[in-house]
Amino acid sequence: EPEVTQTPSHQVTQMGQEVILRCVPISNHLYFYWYRQILGQKVEFLVSFYNNEISEKSEIFDDQFSVERPDGSNFTLKIRSTKLEDSAMYFCASSVASGQNSYEQYFGPGTRLTVT
Amino acid sequence: DQQVKQNSPSLSVQEGRISILNCDYTNSMFDYFLWYKKYPAEGPTFLISISSIKDKNEDGRFTVFLNKSAKHLSLHIVPSQPGDSAVYFCAASAIGWTGNQFYFGTGTSLTVIP
Numbered sequence: 001e002p003e004v005t006q007t008p009s010h011q012v013t014q015m016g017q018e019v020i021l022r023c024v025p026i027s028n029h030l031y032f033y034w035y036r037q038i039l040g041q042k043v044e045f046l047v048s049f050y051n052n053e054i055s056e057k058s059e060i061f062d063d064q065f066s067v068e069r070p071d072g073s074n075f076t077l078k079i080r081s082t083k084l085e086d087s088a089m090y091f092c093a094s095s096v097a098s099g100q101n102s103y104e105q106y107f108g109p110g111t112r113l114t115v116t
Numbered sequence: 117d118q119q120v121k122q123n124s125p126s127l128s129v130q131e132g133r134i135s136i137l138n139c140d141y142t143n144s145m146f147d148y149f150l151w152y153k154k155y156p157a158e159g160p161t162f163l164i165s166i167s168s169i170k171d172k173n174e175d176g177r178f179t180v181f182l183n184k185s186a187k188h189l190s191l192h193i194v195p196s197q198p199g200d201s202a203v204y205f206c207a208a209s210a211i212g213w214t215g216n217q218f219y220f221g222t223g224t225s226l227t228v229i230p
């Protein structure tokens with residue numbers, strides 16, 4: 001069964017450094033998403049991406065964040081100048097398309113980001 | 117701004133009995149709801165969904181009920197099995213929103229006792 005994969009599973013970085021979290025969505029999916037979950041808190045939407053551009057983003061997704069689909073398979077989340085409060089589990093998800101019949105988003109296993 | 121709420125952080129149920137997980141929402145624009153199950157160290161897995169044109173959707177042991185007037189939905193698991201032990205997230209969205217943004221609840225940790 002196809003699945004969303006994410007690398008690395010755990011990333012430790014120092015405050016102020018840049019990190020890139022990588023995701024490989026399911027191959028025939030067209031919508032891509034990033035979510036995060038700070039320990040003990042709810043899963044929060046960050047951004048959705050379609051047709052090589054951001055279709056929606058939350059207030060969390062400020063200028064510190066960017067997303068890119070550098071090739072036909074990868075979908076990346078870049079966090080510039082990381083802060084302690086960026087420590088969280090970051091989930092990538094993908095779906096076939098938007099619309100009523102395609103709301104099922106498939107999630108990857110997550111990347112745990114630890115900022116020290 | 118917590119638009120989707122799961123007020124019970126944990127629930128313990130005996131194997132074979134019914135598990136009922138509850139979710140409340142505040143945004144009347146929401147018209148599509150999903151339940152996800154999450155095991156430790158894994159991403160959320162889609163479980164079951166319901167749109168606002170229905171008040172019930174059933175898939176095997178899992179049934180979701182939607183009460184639009186109360187802005188409340190619930191997930192029933194019958195009979196509960198030890199493998200159902202996981203964190204369950206309720207999520208809501210609005211068909212027609214660009215970007216498919218979902219709002220998640222904080223999750224309910226279900227423990228099914230053998």
